[in-house]
Amino acid sequence: MNKKFSALSILLALFLLPAGQALAQCQLGVPAIKIGVQGAASGPHSDYGRQIEMGATMAAEEINAAGGVLGCKIETKFMDDENRAATGVKNARYLVTDWGADFTVGTDSSGVAMAMGPVLAELKHIHFFTHAATHRLTEELVAVKGIKEIVRVSVPVYQDAITAALIFKDRKDIKRWATIGADYEYGYVSWNLFKETLKKYRPDVEFVASAWAPFLTLDFSPHIAAVMAQKPDAIFATPWAGEAVMLLRQSLIQGVFDNVQVWWQAMGGSPITPPKPPIPPCSS
Numbered sequence: 001m002n003k004k005f006s007a008l009s010i011l012l013a014l015f016l017l018p019a020g021q022a023l024a025q026c027q028l029g030v031p032a033i034k035i036g037v038q039g040a041a042s043g044p045h046s047d048y049g050r051q052i053e054m055g056a057t058m059a060a061e062e063i064n065a066a067g068g069v070l071g072c073k074i075e076t077k078f079m080d081d082e083n084r085a086a087t088g089v090k091n092a093r094y095l096v097t098d099w100g101a102d103f104t105v106g107t108d109s110s111g112v113a114m115a116m117g118p119v120l121a122e123l124k125h126i127h128f129f130t131h132a133a134t135h136r137l138t139e140e141l142v143a144v145k146g147i148k149e150i151v152r153v154s155v156p157v158y159q160d161a162i163t164a165a166l167i168f169k170d171r172k173d174i175k176r177w178a179t180i181g182a183d184y185e186y187g188y189v190s191w192n193l194f195k196e197t198l199k200k201y202r203p204d205v206e207f208v209a210s211a212w213a214p215f216l217t218l219d220f221s222p223h224i225a226a227v228m229a230q231k232p233d234a235i236f237a238t239p240w241a242g243e244a245v246m247l248l249r250q251s252l253i254q255g256v257f258d259n260v261q262v263w264w265q266a267m268g269g270s271p272i273t274p275p276k277p278p279i280p281p282c283s284s
Contacts, residue, residue, distance in 0.1 A: 026072035033068075034075050035060070036095030036104040038088065039131070041080035043216060044242030045108060052106045052130055053078045077101070083108065083215055085115035092116050096123045103128065110134035110185040117141040120149035133157045134185050135193070157186070160266035161193035164236065169201035174261055176208045178232035180223050180239065180247060183212035187238040190266050194236055208232055213239055213247075220247045224254055234262035 026032075037056045039049030060074040068074065077099055081088040088107060095101040105128040107113050113132035118141075120127050128151045129137065135156040141147045168174055177198075181187035195207055209230040211223035217239070224247075227235065235256070239247050244265060257263065 026068070027070040028072050030072060032073045032075040033103075034077070034099065034101045036091075036099060036101035037076050037078045037106045038081045038091045038095070038104070039078075039106040040083040040108040040241075041078070042082055044246075045083055045215075045240070046242075048108045048131060048241055049080060049106075052108070055130075056105060078106075081107065081109070081112055083112065085109075085112050088112035088116050089119050092119055092123065092127070096125045101125065106130055107132045110137070110189070113137050114141070114185055117145075117147055117150055121147045123149070125149060126151055128153050130154050133160065134189050136185070136189060157190045157193060157266075160238070161190045162197050164264050164266070165194050165197035165201070168234070168262065168264075169198060171262075174233045175202075175204060176206050176231065176233045177236060178207070178209035178227040178230060178234075179211070179236045180220065180227055181210060181212050181236075182238040182240065182243075183214040186240075187212065190238050191236060213243070215243075217243060218246065220250045221254070223247075224251055224256060228254075228256060228259065232260060234264065235260055236264045236266070238266045240267050 035056065037052060039052035040046060041049035041053065056076050056078065060076050063069065064073045077095065079091040079095065081091055088109070089112075092104060095104050103126050107116065107127070107129050108131045110132050113129055114134065114136065116127065117137065126149050131154050132152075133154065133156050135158065137150060138152050138156065142150050177195075179187075179191045181191055191210070198205055209227045209232060211226045213220060213223050217223075220239075237244070237247060244267065248265070251257065251263070
């Protein structure tokens with residue numbers, strides 16, 4: 001890409017482009033603005049990666065239909081990072097070095113994100129992280145190490161951990177907490193930040209058990225049994241996507257919800273919008 005056009009100028013053009021403008025000759029002197037996209041598109045977390053892929057595709061189609069960016073069309077290429085750090089790093093290198101991406105976007109796993117950070121600095125290309133909720137991505141890799149190629153456009157674990165602690169700090173009847181955690185970066189940082197925050201307000205609380213489930217866990221029975229043996233008042237859970245569904249179903253079958261007062265299900269950066277209630281008919 002012509003170096004005289006900065007990343008900022010392209011981003012501003014995305015917002016300032018008049019709607020309905022016909023696709024004209026690209027003022028940037030390139031065939032297309034190429035955006036590499038990746039996310040977890042296989043296994044029980046595939047819904048998250050597909051959301052990223054569909055969102056990127058829809059955005060590119062809408063921008064191109066409105067005339068592109070400074071007359072340049074948007075071209076995207078999606079790759080499955082398999083929820084693996086090594087694959088995410090490999091994809092990043094391929095998209096920038098071989099495919100020629102001007103920007104990259106996506107990434108679900110916090111573990112993948114932490115591995116990609118130093119590589120982005122080496123590649124000198126901006127990546128927009130759309131999920132990957134670990135706060136260490138920005139607090140350590142950006143604020144401390146100064147990696148400018150990392151841009152977060154999704155919420156970090158503050159909503160999962162700090163918010164939970166603030167909600168339950170005044171529940172004096174809930175004293176014993178346990179976790180069934182995702183056995184990687186996101187699960188660890190969420191649980192640790194929750195514990196640190198809650199302890200500031202409630203020195204009396206106890207953290208009585210932790211059971212860590214690796215990716216691709218299908219049977220959560222051992223994790224549920226290990227945690228419930230310690231008789232917690234509440235459970236803080238961090239498996240997500242399809243694994244969260246399986247965990248919740250198995251916990252329901254095993255009667256967990258009859259024996260705990262609270263189940264906090266953290267889900268990272270993919271909020272669920274509840275359906276709107278039906279509008280009642282007008283009375284005559």
